[in-house]
Amino acid sequence: IAGPVEVEPMPGYWELITRGSSAMLGAWRDCSHCGLEFSKRTLLDNAYITWTEIALFFFCAFLWTIIRKRLTESLFKPLAQWCRLMPKDAAKMPESAWKLVFYTMSWSYSTYLLFFSSYSFFNNPPSVFSNWKSGITVPTDIAIAYLIQGSFYGHSIYATVNMDTWRKDSAVMVVHHIITLALISFSYAFRYHNVGILVLFLHDINDVLLEFTKLNVYLKARGGGYHLLNDVLSNMGSVSFSVTWFWFRLYWFPLKVLYASCVSSIQLVNNIPFYFFFNALLFALLLMNIYWFLFIVIFVVKLLKVKEVNDVREYEDEDARKAAEELLKDAENNDDDAGHHNSAQR
Numbered sequence: 001i002a003g004p005v006e007v008e009p010m011p012g013y014w015e016l017i018t019r020g021s022s023a024m025l026g027a028w029r030d031c032s033h034c035g036l037e038f039s040k041r042t043l044l045d046n047a048y049i050t051w052t053e054i055a056l057f058f059f060c061a062f063l064w065t066i067i068r069k070r071l072t073e074s075l076f077k078p079l080a081q082w083c084r085l086m087p088k089d090a091a092k093m094p095e096s097a098w099k100l101v102f103y104t105m106s107w108s109y110s111t112y113l114l115f116f117s118s119y120s121f122f123n124n125p126p127s128v129f130s131n132w133k134s135g136i137t138v139p140t141d142i143a144i145a146y147l148i149q150g151s152f153y154g155h156s157i158y159a160t161v162n163m164d165t166w167r168k169d170s171a172v173m174v175v176h177h178i179i180t181l182a183l184i185s186f187s188y189a190f191r192y193h194n195v196g197i198l199v200l201f202l203h204d205i206n207d208v209l210l211e212f213t214k215l216n217v218y219l220k221a222r223g224g225g226y227h228l229l230n231d232v233l234s235n236m237g238s239v240s241f242s243v244t245w246f247w248f249r250l251y252w253f254p255l256k257v258l259y260a261s262c263v264s265s266i267q268l269v270n271n272i273p274f275y276f277f278f279n280a281l282l283f284a285l286l287l288m289n290i291y292w293f294l295f296i297v298i299f300v301v302k303l304l305k306v307k308e309v310n311d312v313r314e315y316e317d318e319d320a321r322k323a324a325e326e327l328l329k330d331a332e333n334n335d336d337d338a339g340h341h342n343s344a345q346r
Contacts, residue, residue, distance in 0.1 A: 010125075016255060023263045048191065060154075071094075072094040086221055090218075092165050095163070096215050107205055122198065125260040128264075133191075138191065153180050160173050172291065195257060206244055210241055258283070261282055
């Protein structure tokens with residue numbers, strides 16, 4: 001009878017730096033045959049993705065866009081009007097409501113996979129590379145998660161430019177979505193899906209807390225008044241968001257995911273394909289997490305000074321003003337239509 005699997009203790013930052021750099025330098029020295037031709041051959045030999053899966057990706061990305069537009073028009077905008085939000089808040093509320101719905105669903109599913117199924121990737125990150133081989137079958141439950149997440153980030157590239165409120169970090173957000181989509185697509189094709197689930201779990205929680213906080217910021221001033229419950233919830237959300245950002249993205253992500261991808265992968269898989277490419281993408285993701293953490297620090301300092309939660313990334317630009325005016329016009333037209341309808345009935 002096999003005994004319990006020994007779990008390697010989670011490393012510290014110093015161990016990540018020393019052992020990670022040593023592993024990468026060793027891999028670089030051993031890669032005397034690396035080059036464009038070798039990369040092309042490795043890609044053709046190890047990437048497994050079908051045209052059906054590609055078609056499903058584009059279909060679902062289009063579907064997310066349609067669902068968001070329908071929910072915005074039929075639910076989120078009427079809800080903003082019913083709550084009598086301030087015009088600038090009513091213009092931004094549908095975006096946050098949509099993202100809160102999606103990220104709550106996606107994070108709940110990745111939580112289920114990591115903690116309520118047979119996968120032990122969170123507690124034993126090196127196991128993401130155990131029994132890896134080229135072209136291995138992706139389990140259906142993980143494949144579903146990949147389809148949901150990959151198609152959503154495909155939709156998000158379009159949405160950040162054409163649907164969302166433009167902010168100071170929106171250009172970085174587009175880059176983030178492209179890198180995330182590249183990680184999702186290539187990790188699926190090269191069968192590094194176990195790593196991908198861990199990465200998604202560690203990142204989606206912050207999006208849930210961010211959108212929850214923003215919605216309560218909008219709701220606390222609804223109707224021109226002050227609502228204590230929403231103010232308390234927005235403050236609780238902002239504190240939780242700041243703490244979990246550091247804990248999940250700057251502590252667990254480098255020490256669980258990056259250590260496994262830099263060190264454990266080479267130990268467990270001989271000649272692991274595209275080692276430098278995937279680690280470069282993961283390190284780019286870490287650098288963006290650090291970049292956004294600077295916004296969080298500014299946000300916390302501002303919160304301590306003015307004791308009011310706001311998004312420091314927001315632009316008070318012409319587009320936001322126009323969006324607010326359009327929302328008000330819609331509300332006035334609805335009121336006029338209702339008035340004419342009532343007059344006709346009388």
